[in-house]
Amino acid sequence: MTEIIFEVIPYVKTVSETYANKFADRIADVVKEAPVSMINIPEIVEENHIGLPYYRNADNMQFGLKLKEKCQKEVMLNTVVVHHESKDIFEKWLDESISCGIRNYVFVGAKINSMKYPGPSVIEANSIAKSKKINFGNIFIPERANEVERLINKTISGCRFFTSQVLYEPENAINVINKYWLRCSQINLKPSKFYLSFAPVSNIDDLTFLKWLGAEIKEETERRLLSAQNIANESVKIASEASSKIFGFFEKTKFRIQLGLNVEYITLHNLDITKILLQNLANLKLAADFPAQVKIIT
Secondary structure (H helix, E strand, C coil): CCCEEEECCCCECCCCHHHHHHHHHHHHHHHHHCCCCEEEECCCCEECCCCCEECCECCHHHHHHHHHHHHCCEEEEEEEHHHCCCHHHHHHHHHHHHHCCCCEEEEECCCCCCCCCCCCCHHHHHHHHHCCCCEEEEEECCCCCCHHHHHHHHHHCCCCEEEEEECCCCHHHHHHHHHHHHHHHHHCCCCCEEEEEECCCCCHHHHHHHHHHCCCCCHHHHHHHHHCCCHHHHHHHHHHHHHHHHHHHHHCCCCCCCEEEEECCCCHHHHHHHHHHHHHHHCCCCCCCCCCCCCCCC
16 A cells, blocks of 8 residues: 655644644544554744744644644654754754654755755765664655756665655656666665655645745646636646556556655645545555565666
């Protein structure tokens, strides 16, 4: 069965404890009804013009521990590693979260490559984490320049999986993963797993926000969404079609890449339609259960 993780955005840190508990209960209800193996928690960071971070949302470690207790599921913490005050501070944060029982992480890099940040790079964070016997991964952006070499370097540094940005167009993801597998085979490197991210939209504001976040949405896809009687239902269909194309491509080839799913709701008003997307993707019976030990073809 294809592994599905569910991405949950931390609430704003100024909410009351009553609201925080109600929100966690609501997420627990979703998880109980869906075949979710783990909860993926991003770190929401805004930057000013000189790269200084601002954290509007709740600390995702504390939020993760609350969800772990409420949902009885493992959690995966994202952290923007460059915003830690130093490599030592990053490692201290990592050791603290490990001591709290968290074993799964996504290390996220800089938004502005030309900016000098105080914390470690993603490669440096991977190297620090590699000796700690935890499960950690990085971000996959199919449209980014030199993405194949980025993925290779991160894999060499210990990255065990990649989570993609939200996908509506499957072609670039197929192309990059395909080239990544070929490159791995050439250098006898075991490929990492990919969690492909999908999210519904309910209105034009959601669509605009998703595009602002960096998701590739072609004009044809946008017209299809905006002309649909129900944009939310149409977005579920498009996400299901995209996931089927990606999984189907790799099922029919010799490229044995482990694939999973990361389902997001982006904004809270999409939570109910996201439950439908979760079930829809689970029912596709995607052929993603490739063996963990990949035979390298040279």
